[in-house]
């Protein structure tokens with residue numbers, strides 16, 4: 001979950017040592033973790049696709065047609081669309097096995113539905129065999145896709161299934177985009193009148209640890225010529241990568257920011273979120289203040305309620321003091337069951353919520369989704385074995 005979906009966790013078939021929590025070098029379009037010589041068409045922003053085609057003498061009009069096929073229509077087979085000859089020739093010569101470019105087409109290894117039918121979890125296999133998880137969640141009147149940004153995660157939050165599997169690799173922009181396109185195809189197949197309008201980056205991985213790839217993917221996903229999910233409907237969730245929070249603010253990125261806090265003192269937080277040893281609570285709160293100052297935007301603070309750890313009235317009062325002066329909304333998340341943590345009942349945080357509201361902060365409980373398919377917050381770990389109901393949905 002980029003803080004956040006302590007339940008997605010793909011097969012750990014390519015585990016590598018957990019890297020240090022120092023931010024790695026840019027992982028964007030030109031510095032890939034996967035060093036394939038062929039390039040994914042879905043990795044390109046619109047302007048980059050235009051440039052690629054222009055270099056081969058294919059004009060802007062055809063680049064727009066190809067972009068629409070990829071991102072608005074979500075085609076999985078480029079032999080189907082009736083392209084005009086210049087584009088058809090380029091596609092036939094350049095895209096496919098052994099050619100310069102390929103179509104990002106993850107294989108659906110598994111799909112599990114929650115008992116209430118509102119949540120579908122997909123286990124997707126990427127081109128190199130790595131598996132990741134994506135969740136499509138239905139709420140009244142809207143659907144939200146929860147995407148992964150890394151295979152595994154380096155942040156090691158102790159209550160999180162993904163954190164417990166360690167870091168495997170960053171996802172490329174195309175691998176992030178492909179998750180949204182897949183969820184959209186599924187939704188259309190269920191009901192062609194429904195549109196996918198919301199996206200959260202709360203699947204496997206810490207989005208701000210893979211900044212360049214994530215921001216490139218979001219530019220593509222929010223492009224009105226393609227999937228067209230509005231920037232204000234996209235939430236980036238972070239466990240507190242301070243330099244990247246400041247960068248989002250300086251770049252005036254239009255997306256929503258959700259910060260997973262989970263602790264109101266350095267000790268309380270460090271016990272749950274090891275990354276806070278790198279970026280302390282004080283550094284994080286200062287960065288949040290700066291973010292609000294520069295962007296004028298509200299921050300959503302995520303608070304996973306863990307029985308006996310961070311759910312006391314005293315903690316709630318400290319949280320009110322900590323957030324003083326920040327335009328903040330607090331989302332309470334009763335912990336979904338993961339190894340070693342039992343979570344709390346949905347209503348046990350009511351006193352916690354009352355104190356936050358009395359302190360002047362909007363405070364809501366996040367709706368639980370997909371617990372019986374291990375697709376709830378903190379449960380993602382891309383493991384086909386997680387198929388038995390853990391608890392009944394409320």
Ligand code: SF4
Nearest residue numbers: 001003004157160163
């Ligand atoms: S370890 Fe932490 S940051 Fe990483 S996915 Fe889990 S909750 Fe999110």
